[in-house]
Amino acid sequence: GGQPHLRFVHEAVTAEDAAVRLLGRLARRGEERVIGLYPTQAVGDQFATAFPNLPGVVRAFAVDDGRRLTDAERDGGRAAFGIPAAEAVVCLVGGWWPYKDFATIDAALSRLREPLHLVVTGAPLDDGVLERWRALPNLGLHTVPGPVAESVLRLVYGASDAALVARHPGVGKESGLVMDAVRLGVPLVVSDHDTELTTRLHGLPWALTFAAGDPGSLADVLHTVVRQPPPHPGPEAPALLGMFSAAEQADFLPRTFACLRTKEPRC
Numbered sequence: 001g002g003q004p005h006l007r008f009v010h011e012a013v014t015a016e017d018a019a020v021r022l023l024g025r026l027a028r029r030g031e032e033r034v035i036g037l038y039p040t041q042a043v044g045d046q047f048a049t050a051f052p053n054l055p056g057v058v059r060a061f062a063v064d065d066g067r068r069l070t071d072a073e074r075d076g077g078r079a080a081f082g083i084p085a086a087e088a089v090v091c092l093v094g095g096w097w098p099y100k101d102f103a104t105i106d107a108a109l110s111r112l113r114e115p116l117h118l119v120v121t122g123a124p125l126d127d128g129v130l131e132r133w134r135a136l137p138n139l140g141l142h143t144v145p146g147p148v149a150e151s152v153l154r155l156v157y158g159a160s161d162a163a164l165v166a167r168h169p170g171v172g173k174e175s176g177l178v179m180d181a182v183r184l185g186v187p188l189v190v191s192d193h194d195t196e197l198t199t200r201l202h203g204l205p206w207a208l209t210f211a212a213g214d215p216g217s218l219a220d221v222l223h224t225v226v227r228q229p230p231p232h233p234g235p236e237a238p239a240l241l242g243m244f245s246a247a248e249q250a251d252f253l254p255r256t257f258a259c260l261r262t263k264e265p266r267c
Contacts, residue, residue, distance in 0.1 A: 042172025062179035064238035077159030107215035
């Protein structure tokens with residue numbers, strides 16, 4: 001029940017017990033007063049199965065603000081971490097949550113045969129793992145405990161030749177880290193955990209994918225970054241991942257809400 005509204009649904013992480021299912025049946029008519037906004041098709045499919053009568057639209061949550069990294073920010077990032085311009089850098093951003101595959105990253109880093117810098121920021125972090133990484137012979141570790149301000153995050157991305165994203169197979173929710181990297185103009189090293197995302201990235205020179213859960217595959221890609229850093233994504237890259245500008249998103253939301261109120265065909 002309640003007032004008509006739009007609701008972004010990022011993921012489903014719980015199961016419904018008997019009491020919740022009963023409440024759901026009592027409020028079933030209220031589904032007509034809600035439009036679900038699903039950042040990925042995988043999330044949309046999941047909710048269509050659970051709530052077949054709930055109107056829904058697949059629409060990226062992240063927006064492209066057009067504020068790509070500048071050359072000055074890239075130089076400033078390297079200077080902030082004391083990393084020479086000629087040395088390879090990968091960043092690992094965000095808290096260490098269960099859907100992220102740090103075991104594969106851990107095993108891959110131990111296989112490095114060439115020097116690589118890794119900038120880690122976020123919260124929570126695993127201090128024990130970081131200490132192990134700090135002792136690896138071919139890894140230069142730089143840590144910025146989070147959460148951090150946007151200006152610091154831009155320095156982290158600015159210092160990096162690529163952003164590393166590793167998730168367990170089957171995780172299909174939108175990756176804010178992927179979207180951030182692309183809108184800022186940072187190349188990606190990303191696992192093939194999500195078939196739709198992998199399809200979108202296929203053939204793009206700035207996106208290097210590796211087999212999810214495969215340390216050897218990730219190590220090979222990291223060596224590729226060391227030898228030949230990928231090019232930066234261009235300003236057209238956000239649209240390739242379904243991102244819209246802030247103005248386009250602001251226009252879409254009230255139009256979609258109007259469709260709900262007037263029962264017109266979905267916009």
